[in-house]
Amino acid sequence: MAVMLVLVLLGQLSVHVLGQSLPAELGTTLLSLVAEERNLRAQLEAEADLLERELDKLTTLRQNATCGCPSLSSSPVAFTATLGHNIATLGKQQAIIYEEVTLNLGDAYDVRHGIFTAPFAGLYEFTAVVLNRGGVSTGLSLVLNGEAVTKVQSGDSSYYTMGTNAVALKLVAGDEVWVRHTDQSDSNSIQGESTSSFTGYLIDV
Template sequence: MKGLLAFGVLAFLSTASSSQSDLIQRLDNLENDWHRAEALVGQQAREIESLTAELRNKEMSVRQHIARRQASDQKYGFSARLNQDVASLMNNEAIVFDQVLTNVGQAYDPTTGMFTCPFSGVYEFAATIVSNGAHKNLDAELVMAGKRLARLHSTVYGFDQGTQVVITKCQEGQHVWVRHFGTSDTPELPAGYSAFAGHLIHIDT
């Protein structure tokens, strides 16, 4: 009888131990499944974030393309002349063509003499300076963002003129203007002769 009881106790303990091992194994399996699911959710979250960023970039690209297409239908051009006598100019001082004849798109400022490129693209500019002589030359330059595009020269003879035409690429927001160049000439310009003009040819796509 005692032997039978001992066998029963041992069988119970063996079953309990086996059940505990199975339980621990199941818990380990569940923990591993949880970690795998957590990793998978993290990966999917990163993929969703990446796809969202890609969609935003594509949306921005489409919007920019639409804006460029709409802008390409817009016209920008100006023509202005000097409507007052200029008796003196400092070196690198802007020549302000104060009388606006045409200013489609309002990109030319007659108070500063500067044209601001509304879009990155190709533009054409032309400038003419006329001196009243005074036995000295008159020099000027057509500049973009402070860098010379072309130099204009008018000789000592009265009402001589210098003209330049330039086709150039201009970045959005850059300024183009005409300025006096040098210190040894006579920067005197009579009213009604000198002129500055330009227009957009096409926008960069």
């Protein structure tokens, strides 16, 4: 407000001066002052714009610091992995290692063990898909830190069948999620060839 008042007063002064009949020397001096006032006005306006931009940046930083969000520079978290080969001898509670990784944003899925590890706290969604040939029935569990949270079953006497299930989980940093063979399966096999899959992604923090 004070800056704008100074600019208005200086502007009124320049108009008043230019409208008067003055001695040449005094007139030249006043015209020089008017030019200096115009330069000062431009500098003040530029500084005001800069201050406004800096204020916007500070406001954004404050919002990010108080919302509990991950760093804006961090990568999103999402993965998709499929089973590339058929398995005919699944063991009791054997973890399924989906070795064909098509997406792994954030590198939270470990292809060596088939385990997803939450990089930070948030709401995540996971989906498990299983395909079986006719005459085979197989059950899988989606597991959080060793405890089954949901199951998916696939099987039919004559046809290939596909089962799928999804679950949303509130995780903390370090929580582990994976898929394993259930005790209730009638068979120990699962179809691969990129048909059975395990997917997960961050929904919200």
